[in-house]
Amino acid sequence: MEDKFEPRILGFLCNWCSYAGADLAGVSRISYPTNIRIIRVMCSGRVDPLHVLEALRQGIDGVLVTGCHIGDCHYITGNQACEKRVRFLKETLGQIGVDPRRLRLEWVSASEGGKFARIVKEFIEEIRQLGPSPLRKEIQEIVSE
């Protein structure tokens, strides 16, 4: 068991804006903590509520979904579909006893490397405040039994 809680963050980044934004953070050498792992999808509209739920079920403490700004979607309206799903999913999370703040949706363009780094930092801190995912504890209990 860890002494200090280090949040585990999973990011779903759209290929065209956000993933490029994260790349730009790298090119610009803007550092952020190592707590995030990134999955590239073509569009934020590809992120299925089940992907988010599976991540949480795996004991991941926070899920970040980022897409192109509204109006800039490479696929015209994919990010709008994503926005609706996240809104619905946040309600569902509340109902199953997971703090909706563990799911966060942000718009990051290909030119917003700094914004990406800032969001990652902020989100890690927010999750640090919230503490480990309740599901993570459950998994640990199941294992220790």
Next chain:
Amino acid sequence: MTELQAEKPRIGVFVCHCGINIGGVVNVPQVVKYAQTLPDVAYAEGNIYTCSAEGIDSIKKAIREHNLNRVVVASCTPRTHEPLFRGACVDAGVNPYLFELANIREQCSWVHMREPEKATDKAKDIVRMAAARASFLMPQEESEVPVDATALVIGGGISGITSALCLANQGFKVYLVEKEPELGGMLKKIYKLYPTDEDASKVLQASAEAVMSHKNIAVLTSAIIKAVDGYIGNFEVTALKNGQEHKFKAGTVIIATGAVEFRPTNMYGYDKYDRVLTQVDLEQVLRSGKPAMDKFFKPQTVAMIQCVGAREEKPPRSYCSRLCCMVAVKNAMLLKEWYPDSEVYIIYQDMQTYGKDYEEHHRKAREAGIKFINYTKENPPEVAHLPHDKLRLTVYHALLGEKRELNCDLVVLSTPLVQQESAKELSKILKVPLGQDEFFLEAHVKLRPVDFATDGIFVCGTAHGPKDIGEAISQAYAVSSRAGVPMANKKVRTEAITAVVDRERCIGCRMCENLCPYGAHRVEDGKSTVIEALCKGCGVCAAACMRRAISMRHFTDDQIMAEIKTAFMMETPNLSVTSSLEGGK
């Protein structure tokens, strides 16, 4: 089950030092050693530069020697180097879709430079995720569609004219559709061009005549686009001219619809005082010639205000229109030449005379006695009306730190280029996006500057954003070259990342049909069918399908779930938690 599905994955992992870019932070040998322990990994090695000729040869050699059927390179972003590594796979007989990049540079070593140990751990995780995904990768075939060697150019300004000519000269048939009764667009309103002081009308005339008489170009003036169906190589176009429909086929479409000048209603007395003009209004006065202008009036003091209605806090007009500074410099010099005794002021926030020979022009204007007054957004100038058609301009000179009053007989407002009203409709007809500034949004600002994400549709000129004649012509050449590629090949490969419908599961609920931004799903006989040439692979349908009947090639649920489950080393062996995705693809 295909042969490959039956075959056990044998993954090769190549971890790149990228000189010190990765190797200076991440302990590459450790990552290589770790990769060797991962499930399905048959071989792993480190390279100083995997993208070098030696690195590429090393991948090919390892594929042959170790009988690899999947390849992971842990290096930089897939957005730049994926095509190169895919090429190496293809050369060694591995399908390009069986390749995966683990981004341990842009998203690891470069952002965690001060935490080498944590960065090394993270790099291991990233490689583990990529290898897990690679286990589920499937070979994909890109399909081929025939391309009609005909281009539709929408808009007959200098961009449309130039691209039409350029394509026609390459031997392609071109339909040029212009909404006005004659060709020319914005150039018809302009007097001289900077930095050479050529007559805009002469530049235009030569090209317009060449278009009208070209045997490969059919010009439809006073015509608009009513509908465009189909996809690259096979667009079905309906144009409307004098209430009559004209239908034709086109292989590619070029948007060259241009922009219009922003009308500064209720700003600085525009629409209220006769002597407050925009730069385009002034161009039209100048076009009538000096004798005509003399009869109108001989200006003694002229002030040009820059950034009127531009660079605002919020979109759509938050951008710099780029050319207004040079337009002001050019017109100020012209007025000074015609009326040497006059005082001409340019009241600016920031002068942006970028480009070849432009800064020299700016310097000459200062030498010629044009006066430049700097103002800030917080303290914009004010214009008040005085008797005898005079105007009083008050401005706080930000550099001198004092208030200035000018009695002017002409105030010229430099306003930005803005999108045409018809652009929204056109963006819907062609299913291509507009940005926040309402201009057409290219596929990638640097790497694909005149393409759209939708294959076969291109953009040039000011429809894409403010630019001057030289830049518009350069883009017109660019689109002619880009559109010429599929038309010269007479066929095109379409992206393999498309949706696939499991007809057994599909109940024809039409959710996908309603959501698809491209009309790629068609429900017929109670089942959805995907028109692959229309599908762009966003995956919005797959995420929405209640029956889980839709899977995305190369971004299947299995592949994404594999990444989710391997993202972190969990207390519990994460793969033992079986997927809840019953029937998941």
